[in-house]
Amino acid sequence: MPFMQESTLYGRVLGLANLGLMVLDTGQRIVFWNQWLASRSGMAASRVQGLTLLEAFPELEGQRIEQSVHTALSSNLPAVLPQNQNRAPFPLFAAGTWGGERIEQAVSMTPFTEGKERFCLVEVVDVSNTVGRERQLRGQAEALRAQSYVDGLTGIANRRHFDVALDRELRRAQRQDAPLSLLLMDIDSFKAYNDHFGHQQGDACLTLVAEAFASRLQRPADLAARYGGEEFAAVLPDTTPEQASQHAEVIRAYVESLKMAHAPKAVHPHVTLSIGVASFDKERLHDAKSLLEAADRALYIAKREGRNRVVVGEPD
Numbered sequence: 529m530p531f532m533q534e535s536t537l538y539g540r541v542l543g544l545a546n547l548g549l550m551v552l553d554t555g556q557r558i559v560f561w562n563q564w565l566a567s568r569s570g571m572a573a574s575r576v577q578g579l580t581l582l583e584a585f586p587e588l589e590g591q592r593i594e595q596s597v598h599t600a601l602s603s604n605l606p607a608v609l610p611q612n613q614n615r616a617p618f619p620l621f622a623a624g625t626w627g628g629e630r631i632e633q634a635v636s637m638t639p640f641t642e643g644k645e646r647f648c649l650v651e652v653v654d655v656s657n658t659v660g661r662e663r664q665l666r667g668q669a670e671a672l673r674a675q676s677y678v679d680g681l682t683g684i685a686n687r688r689h690f691d692v693a694l695d696r697e698l699r700r701a702q703r704q705d706a707p708l709s710l711l712l713m714d715i716d717s718f719k720a721y722n723d724h725f726g727h728q729q730g731d732a733c734l735t736l737v738a739e740a741f742a743s744r745l746q747r748p749a750d751l752a753a754r755y756g757g758e759e760f761a762a763v764l765p766d767t768t769p770e771q772a773s774q775h776a777e778v779i780r781a782y783v784e785s786l787k788m789a790h791a792p793k794a795v796h797p798h799v800t801l802s803i804g805v806a807s808f809d810k811e812r813l814h815d816a817k818s819l820l821e822a823a824d825r826a827l828y829i830a831k832r833e834g835r836n837r838v839v840v841g842e843p844d
């Protein structure tokens with residue numbers, strides 16, 4: 529096949545195409561090279577004409593692309609270079625930015641026969657924009673995933689994050705026969721607070737309490753979460769019931785010490801917390817459901833006994 533000149537109609541059309549087109553003969557010699565490739569490789573057609581693929585691109589030796597061309601020519605089967613292995617096999621650069629970052633490429637090989645000779649058409653499509661968009665979407669998806677683990681109002685972990693952490697830590701406690709405790713906390717008389725100060729200030733109060741209680745948990749493995757409404761929860765790995773009750777007391781006392789004014793109808797003049805504590809027990813409290821129920825029962829008792837207190841649940 530003579531080297532196709534761009535002066536022919538076909539040559540011109542192929543030269544205008546918005547993708548790289550290269551034709552190799554059975555000896556992998558370049559017999560066609562369009563303008564798109566010339567402007568992105570910095571090598572004019574006249575320079576590569578008659579060179580083998582490896583002479584034009586020595587770096588491709590032993591690379592997947594060389595094998596694929598060989599396979600396409602010998603087996604007469606088309607091939608598409610897997611995108612995930614090498615996104616930029618040819619040293620091609622955006623037109624006008626020679627030497628910058630390589631463009632991301634989708635490469636396919638199509639063998640064909642002309643007369644008695646076999647050739648391989650190599651098509652190179654610039655997928656930089658698509659890949660860039662893909663990356664951006666992946667980044668956004670990650671950000672969304674992170675957001676979906678965070679409570680929108682208070683900024684601490686949400687219920688979903690709490691459930692995942694509790695499950696993970698329970699399995700670890702079981703495996704390692706380690707202690708694990710759970711705190712369930714509820715702001716006292718919060719309905720009165722909302723009724724008196726309004727929902728917006730209620731939200732601000734929730735955020736302050738969340739920050740206050742999360743700041744008292746100091747181990748990296750501890751997880752402070754908004755469990756729902758005006759209820760908070762914490763998972764405390766490697767924490768015995770006695771230690772958990774001490775932590776709970778520190779949190780309770782700290783929130784009380786903030787002296788945030790409460791509604792006149794509230795049980796206490798300041799915003800306070802009631803806290804129920806439950807701890808992992810291999811015999812009875814070994815799953816999330818029973819642990820949460822035990823913490824909830826303890827919290828109920830704390831409310832019934834006057835609020836602003838910590839009650840450690842018994843595994844009954």
Ligand SMILES: Nc1nc2c(ncn2[C@@H]2O[C@H](COP(=O)(O)OP(=O)(O)OP(=O)(O)O)[C@@H](O)[C@H]2O)c(=O)[nH]1
Pocket residue numbers: 681714715716717718719720722726727728729730731734756757758831835
């Ligand atoms: N501002 C605000 N209020 C909320 C939110 N979620 C729940 N609440 C309010 O929290 C209040 C909870 O009230 P109750 O469950 O009756 O309990 P309480 O008044 O706190 O009384 P005790 O728990 O018995 O001390 C309700 O008035 C809810 O509307 C929220 O996201 N923002």
